[in-house]
Amino acid sequence: MPALPPRFNISRDDIARVVAAFYEQVRVHPGLGPVFAAHVTDWPSHEAKITRFWANAILHERGYDGNPVKIHRDAGNVRPGMFEPWLALFDHTLRHELTPEQARAWSALAHTIGRSLRASVVEKMQGPGGVPILR
Template structure:
């Protein structure tokens, strides 16, 4: 059995996800972005909690592709990731011990950077042409 990346329980993950998505629903920019895609919040939160349990606890309970979901959404813009991470960091600080919050934040920022890059790379180049790479 692989040890967890840092000391957090499945219950901690569930709590962070619930608190975070309550904040997302109230957020003036991110709330509408999520509302356009999430009709069943408990199911969405369970799926995201499974994602984090996989990423942190190595549970293998998550089945999905965050990159594809974000690229398919159509209304996710690169600047949204800064707001997402700010809210997530705030949630971590409010709900977890400082060392655990910092470790999870580092992981979230690495994942967020990859997702943002994927969304940015899916945008058409100016003029609708691919960039010339020489």
Template sequence: MPEPRIEITEAEIARVVARFYARIRAHPGLGPVFAKHVEDWPAHEALVTDFWASAILGRPGYRGSPLKAHQEARDVRPGMFSPWLALFDMTLREELPPETAQAWSTLAHRIGRTLRAGVTERETFEGGVPKLR
């Protein structure tokens, strides 16, 4: 198993994920969008915990494509990633030591840029021309 990118336990990852999604559900802009796509919150949180355990700890087992999921969710817009990341950063700062929170935030922002780019690409034609329908 590779060395973890960040010194953190899987239990801490699960705690951050649960607290973060409690905030998402309460957010007036993001909550309704997530509610359309997440039928089983405990299963979704377990999947996201597996994703982060894979990304941070190198733990095998995550099966999924966050980029594909976000691109296929037609109501996920590029502008949603800034408030999403702000809520995630707030949760990290409250739940983890500063250096751990900052390291995870850096990774989350890198992944967020990739997801935002994928959603933006879905919304434009070649050459950056916006799709208006």
């Protein structure tokens, strides 16, 4: 069976560069930095894993083995309101690191994935009567 073509024109090196630049910004972000710091103790390994995630999602490589929904649901300190600043910071990084076409394509994919992750966190977080906690 022939390999699927990439979702858009980008190299694995470009993906790794974006991931590294993004997490450099995350580590100093006042809202996101502490959330990540509570879970990530080995940044190079984390960045390599996330590079594999995006290489899988974009290039159809099969090097990623993980369950992002479970990880985000089980983290305990990830809240639905965190996805908007996460995506804004990611979009900023994409615009800074890539061509406009690459940035637009990757952003669209990231927002689709972000909506799914946010929905999984909302599903887990319910108040009295099953009302979702959205912040």
